[in-house]
Amino acid sequence: MDEKYDVIVLGTGLKECILSGMLSVDGKKVLHMDRNKYYGGESASLTPLQDVFDKFQKKKTQEYGRERDWNVDLIPKFLMANGQLVKLLIHTGVTRYLEFKSVEGSYVYKDKKIYKVPADEKEALSTCVYCILPGISICARDKYGALMGIFEKRRFRNFLQFAQDFDESDPKTWKDLDPNKSTAKELYEKFGLDANTQDFTGHALGLYLNDEYMKGPCKFLLQRCKLYSDSLARYGKSPYLYPLYGLGELPQGFARLSAIYGGTYMLDKPGAQIVYDEQGKVIGVKDETGAMATCDAVVCDPSYAVEKCKKVGQVVRAICIMNHPVPNTKDAQSVQIIIPQNQVNRKDGYYLAIVSTTVETSNPEAELQPGLGLLGDVLEKFVSVSDLYEPVDDGKESKVFITRSYDATTHFETTCDDVVRTYKRITDRDFDFSRVKHNTDDSGQTQE
Amino acid sequence: MADIPEGSVTILTNGICREQRKPSLRMASGVPNYKIILCGEYGVGKSSIFRRFLNNTFVQDNSKKSTIGLDQCTRPFRVGDADVKLTLWDTGGMERMSFIGSSYYRGAHAALLCYNSSNKETFTILSQYILDIVMNAEGAKIFLCGNVADGGDGKEKVEEADLDSFMSECGDVLSGVYTVSCKDNWGLDEMFQDMAKVLHMDAMSRMTIRRDLIRPGETPELDDEAHGKKKGCC
Numbered sequence: 001m002d003e004k005y006d007v008i009v010l011g012t013g014l015k016e017c018i019l020s021g022m023l024s025v026d027g028k029k030v031l032h033m034d035r036n037k038y039y040g041g042e043s044a045s046l047t048p049l050q051d052v053f054d055k056f057q058k059k060k061t062q063e064y065g066r067e068r069d070w071n072v073d074l075i076p077k078f079l080m081a082n083g084q085l086v087k088l089l090i091h092t093g094v095t096r097y098l099e100f101k102s103v104e105g106s107y108v109y110k111d112k113k114i115y116k117v118p119a120d121e122k123e124a125l126s127t128c129v130y131c132i133l134p135g136i137s138i139c140a141r142d143k144y145g146a147l148m149g150i151f152e153k154r155r156f157r158n159f160l161q162f163a164q165d166f167d168e169s170d171p172k173t174w175k176d177l178d179p180n181k182s183t184a185k186e187l188y189e190k191f192g193l194d195a196n197t198q199d200f201t202g203h204a205l206g207l208y209l210n211d212e213y214m215k216g217p218c219k220f221l222l223q224r225c226k227l228y229s230d231s232l233a234r235y236g237k238s239p240y241l242y243p244l245y246g247l248g249e250l251p252q253g254f255a256r257l258s259a260i261y262g263g264t265y266m267l268d269k270p271g272a273q274i275v276y277d278e279q280g281k282v283i284g285v286k287d288e289t290g291a292m293a294t295c296d297a298v299v300c301d302p303s304y305a306v307e308k309c310k311k312v313g314q315v316v317r318a319i320c321i322m323n324h325p326v327p328n329t330k331d332a333q334s335v336q337i338i339i340p341q342n343q344v345n346r347k348d349g350y351y352l353a354i355v356s357t358t359v360e361t362s363n364p365e366a367e368l369q370p371g372l373g374l375l376g377d378v379l380e381k382f383v384s385v386s387d388l389y390e391p392v393d394d395g396k397e398s399k400v401f402i403t404r405s406y407d408a409t410t411h412f413e414t415t416c417d418d419v420v421r422t423y424k425r426i427t428d429r430d431f432d433f434s435r436v437k438h439n440t441d442d443s444g445q446t447q448e
Numbered sequence: 449m450a451d452i453p454e455g456s457v458t459i460l461t462n463g464i465c466r467e468q469r470k471p472s473l474r475m476a477s478g479v480p481n482y483k484i485i486l487c488g489e490y491g492v493g494k495s496s497i498f499r500r501f502l503n504n505t506f507v508q509d510n511s512k513k514s515t516i517g518l519d520q521c522t523r524p525f526r527v528g529d530a531d532v533k534l535t536l537w538d539t540g541g542m543e544r545m546s547f548i549g550s551s552y553y554r555g556a557h558a559a560l561l562c563y564n565s566s567n568k569e570t571f572t573i574l575s576q577y578i579l580d581i582v583m584n585a586e587g588a589k590i591f592l593c594g595n596v597a598d599g600g601d602g603k604e605k606v607e608e609a610d611l612d613s614f615m616s617e618c619g620d621v622l623s624g625v626y627t628v629s630c631k632d633n634w635g636l637d638e639m640f641q642d643m644a645k646v647l648h649m650d651a652m653s654r655m656t657i658r659r660d661l662i663r664p665g666e667t668p669e670l671d672d673e674a675h676g677k678k679k680g681c682c
Contacts, residue, residue, distance in 0.1 A: 264544065
């Protein structure tokens with residue numbers, strides 16, 4: 001404390017840690033604080049398991065194997081193997097701190113249909129029809145559980161090929177569609193895809209949470225399909241990656257990046273509070289002892305500056321502990337389930353399922369019911385409703401730059417978009433991935 | 449290096465392979481690499497040890513800038529007739545006002561627990577660090593390293609007797625005890641060489657145990673694999 005910094009970052013969520021890392025790399029003097037004792041804020045993985053019970057103020061009535069084998073993500077997400085976050089991890093060298101695992105499978109349930117993206121081709125062959133493009137294998141069933149017809153399969157393949165070749169900057173690849181004007185619906189019609197295939201494409205490939213995207217420009221759908229197939233092509237098995245010890249490793253990795261570039265870390269500062277001058281411009285951050293660190297700018301998550309945020313929605317999430325995998329049942333409606341069956345606790349025979357959705361009614365828990373119903377018997381359930389906030393202004397006046405809350409999407413693409421936007425607001429510069437080139441071999445020592 | 453992304457891919461495939469692998473002795477290709485993390489109070493000379501390991505330099509003044517961007521370094525060692533590598537991790541100074549975070553400890557084969565021999569406070573707190581290591585880096589071997597450094601500023605020195613009593617208390621959790629001086633550059637090479645040996649021998653002995661566990665009827669692929677040359681494990 002009692003020092004002058006260029007930037008003070010409040011909260012060690014993933015977004016704040018990426019920004020802290022990038023600003024330190026830029027040569028800024030950064031102080032990074034968190035009110036909690038652990039790194040990660042909302043995007044932490046809690047360990048030992050007791051911490052999860054404490055957080056949700058529940059009493060643990062039975063033991064669930066070894067406490068420290070549990071790493072429970074508060075916000076479940078996956079990394080797209082070819083997505084922005086992976087690029088960022090590679091460019092910054094943060095990959096060196098983490099170990100990843102390829103996710104075994106993802107399932108999307110919608111209107112009583114089950115869409116499973118097969119973990120490998122063998123599985124695809126044994127359970128569903130599949131089409132193979134360079135690097136992409138996909139399965140689909142129609143609403144009667146029957147396989148996709150041969151003609152539909154061909155149309156779908158054409159569509160995927162088009163998505164694969166699509167390049168927003170090259171009109172030759174547009175096939176007389178205007179990617180900015182034509183809607184996703186029109187795109188489907190052009191390829192003659194039936195309603196089932198449309199559902200499958202939008203939800204299992206595009207990872208849309210609802211059907212609103214159909215009315216928007218088709219380029220977004222194409223980009224998402226391309227990201228999916230590029231990600232799948234990268235490792236051949238599943239388009240998703242997941243850090244071996246939970247998502248909480250990600251913020252820690254970027255915090256480390258910030259620290260080795262000179263960033264200072266202070267955790268366990270429950271009273272961290274932003275201080276403004278009369279004009280409403282930030283002058284520093286005060287802790288619970290009254291000591292103040294001064295700064296030119298503050299970067300924080302919404303919880304540190306609630307008065308400068310507006311509520312834009314809610315997400316309900318249920319973390320469930322089970323002693324069996326999710327049974328392969330039917331009858332679900334419009335609920336997306338991510339099942340990070342945590343490899344670390346497998347050996348004890350416990351499974352972890354996290355069900356989440358954007359809140360649309362006054363009874364959020366009931367909205368999860370279709371998803372929860374799929375899980376079978378649940379030993380323990382932790383339900384939380386989180387408000388989604390976004391900043392009311394761009395922070396240029398007050399020099400307080402606030403990130404958005406983490407939404408219900410299943411991967412980190414929107415997270416990275418927000419990081420890039422916030423970075424630009426802070427620095428007036430575009431976020432350039434290639435600026436950080438982490439050199440592990442300055443030393444001249446041999447390294448294979 | 450240019451192919452860092454490939455590196456992460458390797459980790460991935462390893463992770464998957466490990467599960468599907470038959471209980472054979474097929475080894476991950478390449479030289480065994482042991483991760484060692486530096487632990488201990490802020491200012492005991494962890495970064496000095498790191499810098500000696502990295503490029504055998506010593507920086508007198510306390511400017512943190514000199515390690516910027518570097519917190520991890522790999523060096524080859526020779527143990528008997530085997531090539532091994534040690535990767536040393538520095539804390540990046542995160543422990544100064546805060547916690548290092550659990551991810552630092554993940555997958556560590558060893559922790560090099562450091563204290564400043566001219567500052568007893570950095571010594572008496574060691575048991576707390578041992579607790580941290582045992583909790584966060586399961587199975588990691590712990591090595592103790594006293595750095596003879598100036599800058600004790602009249603603080604109490606760590607005496608032989610202190611070390612002895614510490615050893616009798618927690619000697620059995622320590623896999624090695626060393627005294628080094630980063631400033632005068634003595635004891636360091638010997639320490640790293642010894643750590644490489646202890647870590648590699650331990651890994652090999654565990655391989656031996658695994659060898660006994662192979663089920664009858666399965667042909668161990670050991671002979672084709674090792675064939676008199678390097679023996680290692682992942």
